Amino acid sequence: MPAKRSKKLAGLKGETADENILFDFAHIAHVAGFRTLEIDRLLQQDPDRERARRLLTAARKPGQYKYDDLETRITQVVNIMATA
Numbered sequence: 001m002p003a004k005r006s007k008k009l010a011g012l013k014g015e016t017a018d019e020n021i022l023f024d025f026a027h028i029a030h031v032a033g034f035r036t037l038e039i040d041r042l043l044q045q046d047p048d049r050e051r052a053r054r055l056l057t058a059a060r061k062p063g064q065y066k067y068d069d070l071e072t073r074i075t076q077v078v079n080i081m082a083t084a
Helices: 019-031 037-044 047-058 070-082
Strands: none
Touching: 019 037, 019 047, 047 070
16 A cells, blocks of 8 residues: 655745845836835845844944944945945
């Protein structure tokens, strides 16, 4: 008697979606004229800005640094990353 087969479900298996690809597709959808809350949410979470924020806030122990304007510094790091 054959073993009982389980149904295969489509989707990711324990992995998370690539945040760069999601951001790029949201940008393309927005440029094409699509407007949804999900697209807006994805566009607000620019992966490069999130990486730059993590880098700058984790580079030193809290209390060992202070940024006059963290958002400006994040933008500078993102601009450097954009040249790669």
